[in-house]
Amino acid sequence: MLKNYIKIAIRSLLKFKGYTAINLLGLALGLTAGILILLYVLDEVSFDKFHANLDRLYRVETLFATTESVGKKSYDANGWPIGMKLKDYPEVESVLYAKDASGLLIVHDNQQIQQKLYFASPEFFQILSFPLLKGDPRRALEAPYSIVISEAMEKKYFPGGDALNKTLTLADSLTFAVTGVMKDIPGNSHLQADMVLSFATYPLLNSEFSYEDGWGNINIQNYILLKPGVDAEAFHRKAAGIYQEHAGEELKTWGITASVLFQPVRTLYLTSHTNSIGPLGSLDRLYLVSGIAAFVILLACINFINLTTARSVYRAKEAGLRKVVGSTRSNLIFQFLSESLLLTCCALLVALMLTSMILPAFNFLLHKHYTLAALGSPAVMICIALLVLVVATLSGYYPALVLSGLRPADVLKGKMQYSVRGVQLRRSLVVFQFVISVALVLGTLIVMDQLRYMQEQSLGFTTEEVLIIDASVVRTPNRAVFQTFGDKLRAQAAVSQVSFSNALPGRRGWAGQVAWAAEGRSEDAVTVEYIAVDEHYAAALGLQVIAGNYFDLERTAALKDGLILNERAVAQFGWASPADALGKRIASPSGYPAGEVVGVVRDYHQAGLQHAIGPIVMDYNPHASDLYAIRFRSEDAAQLTATLRALWDEQFAGHTFHYSFLHESFERQYESEQRLAQVFGLFSGVTVLIAVSGLLGLVSFMVVSRTKEIGVRKVLGAGVWSIARLLSREFLALVLLANVIAIPLVWFIGQRWLEGFATRVSLHPAIFVITLIIVAGITIVTISFQTLRAALSNPIDSLRHE
Structure with missing residues (x-):
């Protein structure tokens, strides 16, 4: 019997090739979206799930609070003594100390190479399942x-054999012994490292470090x-x-309070607001x-439901005859569901081909690295199978109920009755489709409008013709080489200004620094961004x-003790005006920033x-800097870049030349x-296409059901355009209703x-008008083909329809 059902399904699908193609395309698009998002969702929820003791594993975070006007800020790091104090709690089995070490460069073949480095205490391999x-x-x-290195790093730096007990040189002169090789850390880990350095090394590199002091570090x-x-x-x-x-008393003098938070590693990737050592997702x-x-x-x-229902007129006699010869309603439902399942399986094949074509763009859009091989994992295959069954059931069950519920006597006499409830349901489904389509089109326009608005605003500084060189890859105690390189840059005819600082617009300085007006109270502390600058910034x-x-x-006193504020900092410190701030002093527990205000x-x-503009304090401190900002006159940026690269290679041989343009x-x-705009744009295009196909199905159904009425109207003198308006008016009303529902939402x-x-940006009515015009235009084009064809048909053929 199953074989018979499949034969009938194939014949039916081939008989109505146009409807089958539209159905196939719609289901394939839906399944493609489902497969792509399935890959994304399964990957996102899998982060960190491989750790053995996941239910007992937590990352410790710090929550700082200053004045009410500043609010609270959390960090994924802690003060130096926190780990040692946590060991004193009887509930704690083990504590891991860790710190980012990416500033240390690998020296290999006279080249300095940046890798993902990480300091960690011996508990690293006991607490975490690497x-x-x-x-x-x-x-x-x-x-x-x-140092422990990954498999990939062993192949890269020790291609000839076993790396164990061999050495690596970091930062020119630091020699590390390779004491282990770990399996590459999987991509679905919030912590990403190529190499792990013993934390016992860190105090030797930072003489100020203490396990007992340094609560503010x-x-x-x-x-x-x-x-x-x-x-x-x-x-x-x-x-x-x-x-x-x-x-507590020490923090009080700084005008802050602090507490610790315990973030479950199980949910860290999707729910945490900060992660300085790897990727971060968003729930x-x-x-x-x-x-x-x-x-x-x-x-x-x-x-699918609309198109199948529209086609049910042609399948009604088949259903009636099958009932006459003994088929039960359940037999018919199973037959039509088999047809739906067959078409869905065909759509799956198309969807897999579409997925293979779209996957590179999807990866680029979401910054992922999915491959088609992921589709072969058991979890993905099970989910795709369930997806196909759900789609086939949702698509085929209602049409199967409609066709199997027809009375054989009425069908064979040509007296099919179309229930008001069924017609209203189909209309409601089309309205729902267009509500979603209109919402996504509007969402796309709103996101694009906000993006355009931000890009067009005045930034308060010049972005054009400014090139940035990142010198953070150069680690040397001889700071004079940076001044020498800066002088070489200034000597270029195409260069008008060169600045050396630790921050630039788009690259934050030392955020979260606490300071207050020296004549005020430490309780009124302000959290500021500290920027180390030179005289050219x-x-x-x-x-x-x-x-x-x-x-x-020439003003050496200002260089030693002076500070430059922005207007926001002046207001935050409580001074009446920029002029009033001059000569005032700022205090800070860390010393950054601290001094006298000499300019605003x-x-x-x-x-x-x-983000809102925050308080900024600039300090003359080129020794803490690592970013060159180069303003140039030449329009030939490529030629300038080549010149600067040559100067870099001459000054900092073996170090990678990293540059970008400020804008x-x-x-x-x-x-x-x-x-977000690209995601909305992609899915809004897909939903509009599917909605238009659904509308085409409803138009087809209406034209078939009103064929005799159209013939009578033409015999009585109705013109082509009056009939076209008659048929189109209802569909345009449905689209208008969808807009009325979607726009307020x-x-x-x-x-x-x-x-x-x-x-x-302010939401402008023009966006909604544009959306209405776009959707209405697509609707008119879609329905015109069917309505005009019906209006131009021969009334004699129409009157013979029944």
Whole structure:
């Protein structure tokens, strides 16, 4: 019997090739969206799930709070003594000390190479499930100047054989012994490292480090493993006040309070707001993309239902005859579901081909590295099989109910009745399709409008014709070489200004520094961004000094003790005006920043326009700098870049030349919004295409069901355009209704989304009018073909229809 059902299904699909092609395309698009998002979702939720003791594993975070006007800020790192104090708690089984070490470069074949390096204490391989292939996992990171490398690094730096007990040179003169080789850290780990250095080395490189002091030095990552059976919530409440217990008075003098948070590693990737050692996901983005994909699949199913129902007129006699010869309703339902399943399986084959073509662009869009091989994993194959069954059932069940419920006597006499409820359902489905389509089109336009608005705003500095050279790869105690290189840059005819600093717009300085007006109270502390600059910084960026003076080599006192503020910092410190701030002093527990205000610059955007302008304090400190900002006159940027590269290779042989342009660097801050616009644009195009196909199905159904009416109207004198208007009016009303439903909904959601931007566009009615015109235009083009064909048909043929 199953074989018979398949034969009938194939004949039926081939008989109505046009409808089959449209159905196939709609289902294939839906399944393609489903497969792509399935890869994304399974990858996102798999992060860090491979750790053996995941239910007891936590990352320790620090939460700082200053005044109410500043609020709270969390960090994924902690003060130096936190790890040692946590070891004193009986609930804690083990504590890991770790720190980013990417500033140390590998010296190999006279080249300095940057890799992902990480300091870690011996607990690294005990707390975290990263297999060590060679070496002792308990002792590999015990001794100073020990290093564990990944398999990939062993092949790269020791291609001839075993790396164990051999040495690597870091930062020109530091020799590390290879004590282990670990399996490459998987891509679905929030912690990414090519090499792990023993944490015992860090105090030897930083003489100020102490396990007992340095509560304000927030640069150490700690992970804890709780003992089995410990009530995690109770422990979190107990240990949250560890800062206040041991350093409360010291923190009070800084005008801040601090507490620790315990982030479960199980949910860290998707729920944490910060991760300085690897990738970071977004639960909101996961829900958004998954929701859009679900709607696309649902629209494809609705599209199938409408087209199949429209075609049911031609299948009614078949169903009636089968009932006459003994088929039960369940037999008919199974037959039509088999047809739906067959078509869905064919759509799956098309979807797999589409996936292979779209996957590179999808990877680029989401910054992923998925391959077709991932489709062969058991989890993905099971999910795809379930997806096919769900789509086939959703698509085929309602049409199967309709066809199997027809009465044989009425069908064979040609007296088919179309229920009002069924017609209304089909109309409702089309409205729903267009609500989603209109919403996504509007969402795309809103995101693009906000992105355009941010890109067009004045930034308060000059972005054009400024080239950036990143000198952070050069690690040397001889700071004079940077001054020498800067002088060589200034000697170039095409160069007008050269600045050396630790931050530039789009590249933040030392954020989170605490300071207060010296004549005020430490309780009124302000969190500022500290920027180390030289005397050329303002000129290179085109910053406007509105009070006092900028740094000048002739005013040596200002160079030693002077500070430059922006307008926002002046307001935050409580001074009435930029002029009033001159001569005032700023105090800070760390000494950065601390000194006398000698100048004020007009506010400018150090970060993207998603963020409000924050307080900035500039200090003359070129020795803490590593970024060159080069303003050039020449229009030939390629020639200038080649010249600068040659100068770099001459001054810093063996170091990689990293450069970018300031406008490009600043624009990269909008990548999230650009990707969001691309995602919305992609899915809105797909949903409109599917919705149009569904509309075509409903038009076909209506034309067939009203064939005799059209013939009578033509006999009575109705013209072609009057009939076309008659048939089109209803469909345009459905699209208009969809807009009426979608526009207020998107307006509300759009306003909420825009509230997350410090600089935001106002929602203009033109966006909604444009959307209405686009969707209405597509609708008119879609329905015109069928309605005009019906209006131009011979009325005699129409009257013979029944």
